[in-house]
Amino acid sequence: MEMLMPCTRCEQEIQIERYNSYQSNSPCMKLIAVLITLCILDGSAAALSLPPVSPLFPPARPDLVYVSSFEGGHRLQAGDYPVIVLSGTFRQMGRQYGALMKAELNEEYRVISSAYEKRGYSNEQLRADGREASVLYSKRLKEVFSGMAETSGLTQDEVLALYNGLVIYLMVPPADASCSYLSAWGNYTADGSVIASRNWDLDDVALPFNKWNVLVVYRPSDGSNGVATFGPAGVRAETVMNSKGLFIADDFAGFIDPAQDTRPDLVAEFFRFMLDYSNLAELDVGLRGSATNIGWIVNVAGPGGASVYEVTPNQTRQRTGDGVVAAANHFVDPAWNLPPPAEHSASRYDGLLREADEAKGSIDARRMMQIRDVRWEDGGATFVNSVLSPDHPEELYSTIHQVVFLPESRTVWIKDPDSAWQRVDLGMLFGE
Numbered sequence: 001m002e003m004l005m006p007c008t009r010c011e012q013e014i015q016i017e018r019y020n021s022y023q024s025n026s027p028c029m030k031l032i033a034v035l036i037t038l039c040i041l042d043g044s045a046a047a048l049s050l051p052p053v054s055p056l057f058p059p060a061r062p063d064l065v066y067v068s069s070f071e072g073g074h075r076l077q078a079g080d081y082p083v084i085v086l087s088g089t090f091r092q093m094g095r096q097y098g099a100l101m102k103a104e105l106n107e108e109y110r111v112i113s114s115a116y117e118k119r120g121y122s123n124e125q126l127r128a129d130g131r132e133a134s135v136l137y138s139k140r141l142k143e144v145f146s147g148m149a150e151t152s153g154l155t156q157d158e159v160l161a162l163y164n165g166l167v168i169y170l171m172v173p174p175a176d177a178s179c180s181y182l183s184a185w186g187n188y189t190a191d192g193s194v195i196a197s198r199n200w201d202l203d204d205v206a207l208p209f210n211k212w213n214v215l216v217v218y219r220p221s222d223g224s225n226g227v228a229t230f231g232p233a234g235v236r237a238e239t240v241m242n243s244k245g246l247f248i249a250d251d252f253a254g255f256i257d258p259a260q261d262t263r264p265d266l267v268a269e270f271f272r273f274m275l276d277y278s279n280l281a282e283l284d285v286g287l288r289g290s291a292t293n294i295g296w297i298v299n300v301a302g303p304g305g306a307s308v309y310e311v312t313p314n315q316t317r318q319r320t321g322d323g324v325v326a327a328a329n330h331f332v333d334p335a336w337n338l339p340p341p342a343e344h345s346a347s348r349y350d351g352l353l354r355e356a357d358e359a360k361g362s363i364d365a366r367r368m369m370q371i372r373d374v375r376w377e378d379g380g381a382t383f384v385n386s387v388l389s390p391d392h393p394e395e396l397y398s399t400i401h402q403v404v405f406l407p408e409s410r411t412v413w414i415k416d417p418d419s420a421w422q423r424v425d426l427g428m429l430f431g432e
Contacts, residue, residue, distance in 0.1 A: 063078060063079070063422075063423065063424075064076050064077070064078050064083070065077040065078075067082070070095075070096050070099040070100050070151075071088075071092065071095055071096055071099070072087050072088055072092065073085065073086045073087060073088075073093065073095075073096025073099070073100055074100075075100040075101075078215065078422050078423075078424050079419065079422040080416075080418075080419040080422065081213060081214065081215055081414060081419075081422055081424075082104075082214045082215070083214070083215045083216075083217070083424060083429070084096070084097060084100050084101060084214060084215075084216050084217065085217045085429050086216065086217065086219060087219040087221065088219075088220075089143070089220070089221055089222070090140045090141075090143035090147070090220065091144075091146055091147040092147060092221075093144060093147060093218055093219075093220070094143060094144035094145060094146060094147020094148040094149075094151075095147040095150050095151045096147070096151075097144065097147065097148050097152075097234075098147060098149065098150065098151035098152030098154075098159075099151040099152070101233045101234070102151065102152050102153055104214070104233045104234075105148070105152050105153075105154060105159075105162065105233055105234050106152065106153055106154065107212070108162060108165070108212050108232065108233060108234060108235075109154055109158055109161070109162050109165070109234075111208065112161070112162065112165040112166075113126055113161075126161050127155075127157035127158060127160070127161050128157075129161065129164065130157055130159075130160035130161030130162070130163065130164050130165075131157055131160055133160070133163075133164045133265070134160045134163065134164070136262070136263075136264040136265070137264070137268055138269075138271070138272045140224075140271075140272070140275065141268070141271055141272070145159045145160060145163065148234070159234065162234040162235065163234060163235060164235075164236060165234075165235055166206060166209060166232060166236070167236075177252075177329060177344050177345070177383065177386075177388055178202060178251065178252035179198060179199060179200055179201050179238075179249070179250065179251040179252060179328075179329070180198065180199045180201065180326070180327065180328045180329075180348050180349070180352065180381045181196075181197070181198045181199075181249060181251060181297075181308065181326060181327040182197050182198075182324070182325075182326045182352040182353075182355075182356060182368070182371065182372075182381075183196040183197065183299070183301045183306030183324070183325050183326075184324045184356055184363045184368070185306060185323055185324075186322070187323050187360065187361060188323040188324050188356060188359075188360050188361065188363050189323075189361075189363045189364065190361070190362055190363060190364045190367075191364075193303075193406065193408045194303060194304070194305060194407050194408065195363060195364070195365060195368050195404065195405075195406060196247045196299075196301035196306055196406075196407065197368050197369075197371070197402070197403065197404045197405070198239060198249045198299060198403050199372065199381055199382060199383075199399045199401075199402050200231070200238060200239060200249075200399065200400045200401050200402070200403075201383050201397060201398065201399050201400065202397070202398070202400050203395070203396070203397055204385060204396040204397065204398050206398075206400055207398055207400065209232040209235070210232075210400060210416045210417065210418065212232045212233045212234075213230065213231060213232055213401060213414075213416055214230075214231075214232075214233045215228060215229075215230050215412075215414060215424060216228065216229045216230075216237075217426065217429045217430065219430065219431060220275065224275040224276065225243050225244055225275055225276070225277075225278060226242060226243035226429075226430035226431070227240060227241070227242050227243070227271060227274045227275055228240070228241045228426050228429070228430075229241075229271070230412070230414055236265075236267060237270065237271065238250050238267055239401075239403050240270045240271060240273075240274050241405055241410070241412065241426065242274040242275070242278075243410065243426075243432065244278040244279065244302070245302055245407035245408060245410055246274060246278070246279070246280070246283060246300070246301070246302045246407070247299075247300060247301040247302065247405050247407060248270050248274065248283070248298065248299065248300050249298075249299045249403075250266075250267050250270075250296055250297065250298055250299070251296075251297035251299065251327050251328065252296075252297070252329050253294075253295035253296055253310070253311075253312075253329065253330070253331065254295075254329045254330045254331070254341060254342065254345060256295060257294060257312050257313060258293065258294050258313070259291065259292070259293050259294070259313035260313075263291050263292065263293040263313070264290070264293065265293055266292040266294075266296055266298070266311070267296070269290055273286050273287070279302060279304070280300065280302040280304055280305060280307075283300055283302070284318070287300075287309055287311075287316065288316050291313060292311045292312065292313055292316075293313065294313070295311065295312045295313070296309075296311045297309070297310055297311070297327050297329070297331070298311055299327055301405070301407055302407050303407045303408050306320065306325050307320040307325060308320070308325055308326075308327045308332075310331040310333055310336065317331075317333045317335065319332060319333055323360075324353065324356045324357075326349055326352040326353050326356070327349065328341075328344075328345040328348040328349040328352075329341070329342065329344075329345040329348075330342065330345045330346065342388075344376070344388045347376070347379075348376060348380075348381040351374070351376075351379045351380050351381055352371070352380075352381050354379070355371040355374060355380065359371065365404055365406060365411070365413060368404050369402075369404055369413060369421050372402050372404065381399075382399045382402070383397045383398045383399045384398055384417065385397075385398055386398065398417060399417065400416065400417075401414065401415065401416045402414070402416075402421075404421075409425075410425070410426040410430065411423065411424070411425055411426065411427070412424050412426050
């Protein structure tokens with residue numbers, strides 16, 4: 001494997017030079033010198049070698065440019081998006097994350113803390129809120145946070161506040177219009193394979209966070225699955241994929257319905273699910289066994305199919321389809337016996353299914369991206385500074401980012417409103 005660390009005058013060269021200054025010209029001594037040189041070079045290479053990965057570093061492809069490295073983690077650039085590839089223990093991966101994204105993490109934290117102060121809250125309260133929200137997070141996730149605090153220039157409490165920062169920054173309940181999902185397979189796709197997609201939608205107040213979007217690839221050394229997340233740096237990931245081809249994302253359910261007892265944040269559990277579960281059957285058991293803290297719509301896909309879970313603190317209902325399934329911001333299963341959904345949710349749900357029906361049999365990644373690019377005002381699901389209620393023209397909503405994922409090949413396309421779709425081969429980054 002090619003070494004990443006540039007070396008103009010490596011330690012082994014200095015040692016070899018010193019040794020050669022004392023050696024004689026005899027054939028025997030020359031042979032010994034050669035053997036010592038080989039041993040030094042071999043030992044140094046073994047000490048500096050990286051965890052196994054495909055011939056990527058430095059990458060030999062124009063769409064993935066090498067930027068920098070830190071302690072076995074690497075920062076690449078895919079078009080407009082940073083891509084960081086982390087390897088090792090969870091603490092080590094946190095250290096790599098903190099160092100490779102240090103500037104972005106600090107800039108992002110300053111924006112959140114400034115917004116908090118403008119609302120009359122102290123930075124200590126911001127940090128306290130982060131601590132409180134993270135109490136029930138998994139140990140592995142907390143180890144990532146600890147590593148980040150060691151290298152990012154942020155304290156542990158500030159890292160925790162940043163993780164929950166987008167929710168804190170909004171300072172409002174979840175937006176009425178928040179995300180949508182569409183997956184197709186079987187006779188809907190060109191080759192029968194699964195194609196998953198999602199829009200991450202929020203109030204326009206979240207648009208500034210797009211400048212910190214990053215694709216993060218975790219390659220744990222403990223045997224867990226590789227995991228990839230996409231979203232603002234350091235912030236709780238709501239779009240998560242793994243090395244087995246699983247995909248999970250959330251939509252706001254259209255209501256809160258909080259649990260009466262203390263429970264973990266279900267969305268924060270997505271990271272753990274992707275580390276631990278390798279197929280849709282396992283993920284199904286994991287989801288059903290994790291009592292949610294509030295109502296959610298949880299969207300999943302994998303090489304074998306796709307489905308939607310409509311979840312409340314007391315019950316979980318799963319639905320799928322005959323080659324296509326969609327979700328917006330309302331429960332579809334009639335067994336819930338709920339009031340009619342908001343117009344913006346019903347129209348996006350219907351629009352996604354209509355677009356899929358019109359493209360039935362021909363949907364591939366490119367066609368799915370075209371479906372995703374249709375604006376809500378034109379019958380699609382994508383918001384662009386959209387007014388959802390004439391009574392509140394000041395409340396604007398936008399699609400913050402979009403993802404299309406192919407579970408079979410572990411290939412992802414990512415996009416925010418200011419950039420074109422960008423393809424990234426996650427299989428290669430996972431080391432497959």
